[in-house]
Amino acid sequence: MVNMDTSTENWDPALTRLLASLKEVQPSGEDVAFLSELLQSKQLHALVQVHNKIVAKGKDDKFYPLLSNAMQVTLEVLELLADVASVSKEYEELLKLLQKPHFQAILCTHDAVAQKDYYPHLPDVPSEADNEEETVKIVQLVKSDEPLGATIKTDEDTGKIVIARVMHGGAADRSGLIHAGDEVIEVNGISVENKTPADVLTILQNSEGTITFKLVPSYCKGGSRESKVRVRALFDYDSSEDPYIPCKEAGLNFKKGDVLHIVSQDDAYWWQARREGDRVMRAGLIPSRALQEGRIIHERQTDPQTMDGKPALCSPSAANSDCAPKTPCSPAPTATALLPCKSTPKVKKVIYDITENDDFDREMIPTYEEVARLYPRPGLVRPIVLVGAPGVGRNELRRRLIATDPEKYVTPVPFTSRPQKPSEQNGRDYVFVTREKMEQDIADGKFIEHGEYKGNLYGTSADSVEAIINAGGVCVLSPHWQALKMVRTARMRPYIVFIRPPPLDRLIETRVAANARSTFDKECSRAFTEEEFNDIIRSSNRINFLYGYMFDEEIVNEELASALTQLLKAAWRVQSEPLWVPASWVQ
Structure with a gap:
């Protein structure tokens, strides 16, 4: 017999039924005693109450989450406060408060609840092998301006209309009643036998109010937990220009x-x-890494000289798993439907250089890079790396950034094998070493960049x-661009800023107005030539x-003053804000 005191009168009905069911079990045995004690624990009671309130919140419009990205909004507020923190103590205090780990943990928990990342995920219930009756479920959804968030397709083996995918966060997903693999039998009482996805779409478009689906559930394909993976996109994507996406909307x-x-x-795919x-909250479709890599490879094979990095939308392989095209560039023979679906020139060598290997770099196929947030640590600031074409002004920007606070922003002293001049100080102008020593260090991989100029090594x-x-300083580098392969490592964690020139006409206009001197000629001071401007672009x-x-x-760099202001803001973010970096850097 299980004793229940008066403190359990307001317990959850499910807990009450479980406790009552123990009366029918022989009380002897450690397992029964343990279960009885667990079901009567205040901790379990509190957890059940929290769970019930969260679930009830999702069903009550008054408590529906206004957003699921509170952490991101906070980061935007931090960026705004950074510009005004010095105005008043209140702003400064708010800035510090929003950066506290406990406050950010609350926001992360809020976002997890808003994204419904708390439901238990139980294994599918196996169907009875000897049950000859087919289980059917009736699902009713209210049609609104929001797409229902599911795609359908014709099953290649059976010819039946089935649910191809359910979009996370959409109406179908939130209902918890429609799953990928479910067979569609009827829509609003109309049989879909021998119909195409386009026919089903027409039925849905002509429906008003409540939409009723009769489905045969798929027991072999359950729902999947929402992934936590974040990636940085390394290309532009416009679904309206993609002929292979199952549904453009x-x-x-x-x-x-x-x-x-x-x-x-x-x-x-x-x-x-x-x-x-x-x-x-509703997710959308994007090409997978495998699909996009295939497209880029196909594009490079078709046009190896392409330089703009624009993604190809013509695939050498099956472009989608719902319906695969038979030829690389032919339209897909059948479309799936969303429910509902609305209608080189040679570059002049610079002093600091490493062996060029464009063939290796060309093999890189950038699609997505898995990222995670890297939080700033006091006394360990990420290096700032300025990269750009010769003549674009990255070295001048580096000098001006350092001049704003020479004790804070520091550039490493370069090494050289050339003889020391009388006016030079070892360790200030250069670190002077023998050629043999420098060659050995280069072979040992101790230099992030190196090169030879007039018979002397530099690095x-x-x-x-x-x-x-x-030492707590902010290291500022402006290496040759191919040194990035040595710099961008988990050991250094650099923040890389690409210094881009303005359009050619503005490049010429601004440099002429500023009486800029050419960096292509080390022997004399002169203006840039028109060919050099074109080389920069x-x-x-x-x-x-x-x-x-x-x-990053x-x-x-249209005007140095404006570019320097942007660079200073970037330097502040690196020191004070959590930023996205390759996930391997924070593991």
């Missing part, structure tokens, strides 16, 4: 550099994702960069094509 458009929350990778920070030591970081485009996936930020 289900597509998610994004720009290069956007951070995407991948909520499902169940489909080999089409992932479900949201833009990080979006207030829309930047990785140890000198780390020494600046360990062409080289910049090539750098962006080969290494753009590494860049882009600054157009």
Whole structure:
């Protein structure tokens, strides 16, 4: 007999029934005693109450979450406060409060609840092998301006209309009643036998009010837990220009550099994702890594000279798992439906250089990069790396940034094998070493970049960069672009800023107005030539094509004062805000 005191009178009915059922069980045995004690514990009672309130909140419009990205909104507020924190103590206090880990943990918990990342995920109930009756479920959804959030297809083996996918966060997903693999028998009382997905779409478009589905549930395909993976997109995508997407209205458009929350990778060709920070909870379709890599490979084979990095929308393989095209560039023979679906020139060598290997870099196929937030740590500031074409002004920006606070912003002293001049000081102008010593250190991988000029070796030591970081300074580098392969590591965690020139006419106009001196000629001071201006544009485009996936930020150096202001803001963010970095850097 299980004794229940008066304190359990308001317990959850499910707990009460479980306790009552123990009366029919022989009380002897440790397992029964343990279960009885567990079901009467205050901790379990409190957890059940919290769960019930969360579930009830989702059914009550008064408590429906206004957004599911409170953490992202807070980061936007932090960025705004950074510009005004010095105005008053209240702003400064609010800035510190919002950066406290306990407050951010609350926001993360809020977002997890808003995204319904708390439901238990139990194994599917197996169907009875000897049960000859087919289980049917009736699902009713209210039609509104919001798409129902599911796609359908014709099953290749049976010819039946089935649910191809359910979009995370959509109406169908929130109902918890429609799953991928469910067979559609009727829609609003109309049989879909021998009908195509387009026919079903017409039925849905002509329906008003409540839509009733008669479905045969698929027991072999249950729902999947929402993924926590975040990726940075390394290309632009417009679903309206993609002829192979199962439904254009289900597509998610994004720009290069956007951070995407991948909520499902169940489909080999089409992932479900949201833009990080979006207030829309319904996910959209994006090409998977495998699909996009195939497209880029096909594009490069078709046009190896392409330099703009624009993604190909013509695939050499099956473009979607719902219905695969038979030829690389032919339209898909059958469309799935969303429920409902609305209608080089040679670049002049610079002093600091490493062996060029564009063939290796060309093999990089940038699609998505898994990322995670890296939180700033006091005394360990990420290096700021300025990269750009020769003549674009990155070295001048580096000098001006350092001049704003020479004790804070520091550039490493370069190494050289050339003889020391009388006016030079070892360790201040250069670190002078023998050629043999420098060649050995280069072979040992101790230099992030190195090169030879007039028979002498020059280079930047990785140890000198780390020494600046360990001393609490902000290391500022402006290496040759191919040094990025050595710099962008989990050991250094750099923040890479691409310095881009303005359009050619503005480049010429601004440099002439500023009486800028050419950096292509080391022997004499003169103005840039027209060919050199063109070289800057062409080289910049090539750098962006080969290494753009590494860049954290882009600054157009149209006017030095404006570019410096943007650079200072970027330097502040690196020191004070959590930023997205390759996931391997924080593991």
